[in-house]
Amino acid sequence: MEERRLSTASAASIDRALAPARGVSIRTYNLCFLGLGNVNRTLIRLLEDRAQELRDRHRIAYRFTGVASRRLGWIADPNGLDPHAHVAETNVARTLPSTSSGQALSAKPQKSDQKLSDVRDWLTKAQADVLFEATSLNVETGQPAIDHIRAAFDHGAHAITANKGPIVHAYRELRDLAAARGKKFLFESTVMDGVPIFSFFDQMPTVHVQGFHGILNSTTNVILGGMEDGLTLDEALKKAQALGVAETDATHDIDGWDAAVKTAALITVLMDIPVRLADIEREGIRDLTPQALRNARRDGWPFKLVCRAQRVSGGVEAIVAPEKVLATSPMGKIAGTSSYLHFETDIFPGLAITEENPGLYATAYGLLADFVRAVS
Amino acid sequence: MEERRLSTASAASIDRALAPARGVSIRTYNLCFLGLGNVNRTLIRLLEDRAQELRDRHRIAYRFTGVASRRLGWIADPNGLDPHAHVAETNVARTLPSTSSGQALSAKPQKSDQKLSDVRDWLTKAQADVLFEATSLNVETGQPAIDHIRAAFDHGAHAITANKGPIVHAYRELRDLAAARGKKFLFESTVMDGVPIFSFFDQMPTVHVQGFHGILNSTTNVILGGMEDGLTLDEALKKAQALGVAETDATHDIDGWDAAVKTAALITVLMDIPVRLADIEREGIRDLTPQALRNARRDGWPFKLVCRAQRVSGGVEAIVAPEKVLATSPMGKIAGTSSYLHFETDIFPGLAITEENPGLYATAYGLLADFVRAVS
Numbered sequence: 001m002e003e004r005r006l007s008t009a010s011a012a013s014i015d016r017a018l019a020p021a022r023g024v025s026i027r028t029y030n031l032c033f034l035g036l037g038n039v040n041r042t043l044i045r046l047l048e049d050r051a052q053e054l055r056d057r058h059r060i061a062y063r064f065t066g067v068a069s070r071r072l073g074w075i076a077d078p079n080g081l082d083p084h085a086h087v088a089e090t091n092v093a094r095t096l097p098s099t100s101s102g103q104a105l106s107a108k109p110q111k112s113d114q115k116l117s118d119v120r121d122w123l124t125k126a127q128a129d130v131l132f133e134a135t136s137l138n139v140e141t142g143q144p145a146i147d148h149i150r151a152a153f154d155h156g157a158h159a160i161t162a163n164k165g166p167i168v169h170a171y172r173e174l175r176d177l178a179a180a181r182g183k184k185f186l187f188e189s190t191v192m193d194g195v196p197i198f199s200f201f202d203q204m205p206t207v208h209v210q211g212f213h214g215i216l217n218s219t220t221n222v223i224l225g226g227m228e229d230g231l232t233l234d235e236a237l238k239k240a241q242a243l244g245v246a247e248t249d250a251t252h253d254i255d256g257w258d259a260a261v262k263t264a265a266l267i268t269v270l271m272d273i274p275v276r277l278a279d280i281e282r283e284g285i286r287d288l289t290p291q292a293l294r295n296a297r298r299d300g301w302p303f304k305l306v307c308r309a310q311r312v313s314g315g316v317e318a319i320v321a322p323e324k325v326l327a328t329s330p331m332g333k334i335a336g337t338s339s340y341l342h343f344e345t346d347i348f349p350g351l352a353i354t355e356e357n358p359g360l361y362a363t364a365y366g367l368l369a370d371f372v373r374a375v376s
Numbered sequence: 377m378e379e380r381r382l383s384t385a386s387a388a389s390i391d392r393a394l395a396p397a398r399g400v401s402i403r404t405y406n407l408c409f410l411g412l413g414n415v416n417r418t419l420i421r422l423l424e425d426r427a428q429e430l431r432d433r434h435r436i437a438y439r440f441t442g443v444a445s446r447r448l449g450w451i452a453d454p455n456g457l458d459p460h461a462h463v464a465e466t467n468v469a470r471t472l473p474s475t476s477s478g479q480a481l482s483a484k485p486q487k488s489d490q491k492l493s494d495v496r497d498w499l500t501k502a503q504a505d506v507l508f509e510a511t512s513l514n515v516e517t518g519q520p521a522i523d524h525i526r527a528a529f530d531h532g533a534h535a536i537t538a539n540k541g542p543i544v545h546a547y548r549e550l551r552d553l554a555a556a557r558g559k560k561f562l563f564e565s566t567v568m569d570g571v572p573i574f575s576f577f578d579q580m581p582t583v584h585v586q587g588f589h590g591i592l593n594s595t596t597n598v599i600l601g602g603m604e605d606g607l608t609l610d611e612a613l614k615k616a617q618a619l620g621v622a623e624t625d626a627t628h629d630i631d632g633w634d635a636a637v638k639t640a641a642l643i644t645v646l647m648d649i650p651v652r653l654a655d656i657e658r659e660g661i662r663d664l665t666p667q668a669l670r671n672a673r674r675d676g677w678p679f680k681l682v683c684r685a686q687r688v689s690g691g692v693e694a695i696v697a698p699e700k701v702l703a704t705s706p707m708g709k710i711a712g713t714s715s716y717l718h719f720e721t722d723i724f725p726g727l728a729i730t731e732e733n734p735g736l737y738a739t740a741y742g743l744l745a746d747f748v749r750a751v752s
Contacts, residue, residue: 050582058581195724199579203572205434205748206426207741328704330730338726347741348571349733350714354706356726365583365723372581 026059029375030078032066032126032157034119034148035134036087039162039189042364043132044083050368058372066126074118076126119148123155130374132367133161139257139277142169149174153181158374160367162189167265168277186370191216191262192339193358194366199373200353201270207347209270211310214341215334216262219246219253220285220305222336227290228297245337255284256305259320263307266341271309273316281319288322300327304334330354402435405751406454408442408504408533410495410524411511412463415538415565418740419508420459426744434748442502450494452502495524499531506750508743509537515633515653518545525550529557534750536743538565543641544653562746567592567638568715569734570742575749576729577646583723585646587686590717591710592638595622595629596661596681598712603666604673621713631660632681635696639683646719647685649692657695664698676703680710706730 031047033040047054047062054060063080072086123131131152135145142165149166152159159178166174167187178185188196201207215221219237222245226236237254240246252258260282267275285305296303301324309318325331330352334340342352355362407423409416423430423438430436439456448462499507507528511521518541525542528535535554542550543563554561564572577583591597595613598621602612613630616622628634636658643651661681672679677700685694701707706728710716718728731738 053582195727196576196579200572200576203575203579203745203749205745206429330706347735347737348731349735350731351571352728352730352732354726354728354730355724356728359723359725361723369579369581373579 024059026055026061027375028061028063029129029371030065030127031062031130031132031371032068032076032123032128033064033083033132033134034066034068035136036067036069036072037134037136039364039367040132040134041087042361043134043367044087046361046364046368047371054372058376060372060375062130062371066122066128068119068122074122076122078125078127119151120155123151123157128152128155128157130158130160130371132371133159133163133166134367135163137163137165137252137261139165139168139252139261142166146170146174149185150177153177153183153185156181156183158184158186158371160184160186160370160374162187162363162367164190164261164265167268168261171265171268172274184370184374186374187265188370189363189366190265192341192353192355193362194364194369195353195355195358195362196366196369197266197341197353198269199369204345204347207345209311210344210346211308212266212270212341212343213306213308213331214339215304215331216307216339216341217253217256217259217305218337218339219250219258220256221334221338222246223254224285224288224293224303224305225335227288227293228302230290230294232290233286254286256282256320257284259305259307263309263318263320267309267316267318270343271311271316273311275316275318279316279318281321283319283321285322296324297327301325302327302332304331306331400435402431402437403751404437404439405505405747406441406503407438407506407508407747408444408452408499408502409440409459409508409510410442410444411509412443412445412448413510413512415740415743416508416510417463418737419510419743420463422737422740422744423747430748434752436748436751438747442498442504444495444498450498452498454501454503495527496531499527499533504528504531504533506534506536506747508747509535509539509542510743511539513539513541513628513637515541515544515628515637518542522546522550525561526553529553529559529561532557532559534560534562534747536560536562536746536750538563538739538743540566540637540641543644544637547641547644548650560746560750562750563641564746565739565742566641568717568729568731569738570740570745571729571731571734571738572742572745573642573717573729574645575745580721580723583721585687586720586722587684588642588646588717588719589682589684589707590715591680591707592683592715592717593629593632593635593681594713594715595626595634596632597710597714598622599630600661600664600669600679600681601711603664603669604678606666606670608666609662630662632658632696633660635681635683639685639694639696642717643685643692643694647687647692649687651692651694655692655694657697659695659697661698672700673703677701678703678708680707682707 064083065078066076067083067086068074133145133148145163146166149159174185191197219240222240223236226239237250260280264275264277267273293303303322304325306323307320309316337358338356340354440459441454442452443459443462444450509521509524521539522542525535550561567573595616598616599612602615613626636656639656640651640653643649669679679698680701682699683696685692713734714732716730
């Protein structure tokens with residue numbers, strides 16, 4: 001990390017002050033991108049788009065020093081590189097970011113021949129200050145993302161991920177490892193695209209979350225809407241894929257895995273209860289017929305794939321399952337890629353956040369905001 | 377400020393880590409309370425209730441070293457004092473905090489014989505680290521709260537207020553003064569009780585708010601509901617006062633001043649546009665008849681006092697006025713003391729926060745959270 005001038009003022013206080021921060025140094029951070037699917041490619045564009053504002057308002061500059069993917073291998077240059085020279089421009093900013101899971105559209109799990117030593121060598125060669133981890137979700141193990149994030153902390157970089165696997169499988173370990181190394185482990189893009197849900201609750205010290213419910217998976221939401229309009233599950237899925245909402249393999253969405261993983265992440269972080277994925281009751285939308293969906297909509301009680309969690313003595317009860325909800329209720333109105341979360345807490349009996357029609361950049365934005373948080 | 381042991385770890389990182397923070401010092405802060413109406417008295421109780429958690433989780437301790445009000449005068453003791461020995465226990469935790477304006481129920485503007493030198497002497501004698509400013513709102517001038525906050529920064533204390541006057545009349549000056557002194561100027565309790573609206577957007581660097589709309593005044597919301605049920609304005613007001621929602625003098629609520637001041641605060645801070653109160657078109661609920669309200673509700677389009685702001689070339693257009701809204705729309709469902717804010721931004725096209733039936737402690741909680749933010 002290069003420091004042009006030392007200063008004790010933090011970027012956070014500058015942001016609050018909104019003032020041109022004379023006398024405060026601009027720091028330049030070396031950024032590395034692991035996984036070059038839609039999320040990280042959109043992030044690179046967004047960083048370029050906001051470069052001036054990051055510099056002027058937050059006193060943050062950056063250079064790209066590492067890109068890596070299954071196809072590219074490990075590319076690093078501590079003096080900076082042009083990611084566009086390595087990234088195929090297809091899909092970027094033409095399709096929606098994968099709002100269903102925050103993962104790359106096309107990335108596959110890293111092959112086993114990409115050994116941990118490769119990641120370490122790459123981070124070292126790139127002199128990485130920040131790792132953006134956006135490889136594909138492995139629901140069963142959270143790997144290889146967990147190893148990548150461990151490697152980042154060992155190297156001395158902040159780790160920012162759009163991957164829910166590490167939260168569900170290794171949250172406490174990675175949190176404590178980050179704290180021990182004085183680095184940040186941030187993951188706002190894992191739930192509700194880039195809306196700062198976790199940071200929102202960071203801003204509510206001593207507030208205790210008793211439970212929550214909501215709609216968190218866009219793919220099933222779009223599919224259910226299509227089936228209400230008369231499409232079969234397969235036709236509705238193809239439509240969602242054509243819109244860029246659903247991934248090629250939408251099994252994780254349709255069977256409720258994506259929603260369950262997000263539910264587990266919220267329970268783990270916001271309710272501070274360790275929960276295994278297997279502890280969350282899970283039912284997907286595969287058994288719902290177009291006829292049942294049309295009837296439910298006609299009656300004013302459409303089906304939605306609802307996530308619920310409630311603190312109970314000794315732990316938490318959580319379920320992801322289709323529910324009939326009143327059409328005019330907050331959840332009944334969540335259509336397409338919108339999402340909704342309602343929390344019950346001791347101070348605020350009901351606190352709800354609605355994200356309507358997230359834009360092209362919402363998921364990638366969460367990583368950018370995590371970057372600012374990490375270095376502020 | 378007493379430091380038991382020096383450490384570079386911030387309370388914020390401890391909070392994220394959730395871990396018992398061995399090796400991190402506990403700091404004790406001297407707290408001073410100016411204005412001893414419902415808000416500050418509830419805050420004192422809440423601080424006592426959360427003392428253990430503040431210490432264990434955030435490594436923050438405190439002692440009360442100053443209380444002041446028109447009735448009490450200026451009481452200070454740097455070794456700590458028992459606020460309960462000075463505070464009449466009536467009303468506290470028996471009635472709702474004044475969710476309409478976040479102000480004390482009974483406090484009146486400071487008398488002119490309370491000179492600025494008194495505040496300064498009091499802060500000095502109390503060795504104040506944090507000032508909780510909760511005197512009454514003066515819509516026209518923002519005084520004397522502005523002077524109190526200036527005095528806090530001059531003394532070297534953080535200033536935390538539930539008073540909207542300083543935001544509307546002196547935001548930039550106080551923000552810059554705080555930054556120059558390395559202190560914090562925080563005011564989460566001014567809008568939507570203690571929900572961290574301003575902090576939420578602090579967590580969204582480079583996001584630009586284009587506009588917002590919502591319902592922010594509880595008193596008129598409760599009154600409109602009462603009038604739909606057949607009460608006159610006066611009867612509905614008396615009911616709201618009996619519930620502890622409305623202040624003795626509810627003119628500011630009924631004529632839309634409170635909602636306009638909140639709208640101005642949001643524009644000033646979140647849209648970074650300087651706006652005068654006179655620039656906000658304002659119409660209260662005084663001209664609405666019970667008959668008109670009943671008819672509107674019957675037709676499914678009830679009246680609400682709606683706040684709106686929209687960025688336009690060269691500034692902002694803002695209005696507070698009664699509107700007919702669809703009963704099943706998000707605003708149509710905001711009843712009683714609930715509130716709602718919907719933002720349009722460049723990254724998130726629609727982002728809404730709903731606060732349902734805020735609890736007894738919601739407004740005072742915002743001051744507690746500001747305290748943690750200020751010293752973290």
